[in-house]
Amino acid sequence: MSGKKEKKVRIVDHRHCRICGKAIPPNQEFCSENCRSISERMEARQKRMRNLLIVMYVAVFLIIFIMLALRAGMS
Numbered sequence: 001m002s003g004k005k006e007k008k009v010r011i012v013d014h015r016h017c018r019i020c021g022k023a024i025p026p027n028q029e030f031c032s033e034n035c036r037s038i039s040e041r042m043e044a045r046q047k048r049m050r051n052l053l054i055v056m057y058v059a060v061f062l063i064i065f066i067m068l069a070l071r072a073g074m075s
Ligand SMILES: [Zn+2]
Pocket: 017, 018, 019, 020, 021, 022, 030, 031, 032, 035
């Protein structure tokens, strides 16, 4: 029994760039300013899409509500 068994299964602390997937230090979110600006643009678009979706939901709800109200008024 002479072999020292060194267990070095330590996972190096790192994360991946959210845009291109490159390994980056854990205190960073993106690998470069370019990826940061891409992410910001994507987030802005997602926010706009979410607002649009909410507006559409409200519009559909209003249309259904008006149709039901009209039908109720007819009978
Ligand atoms: Zn990147």
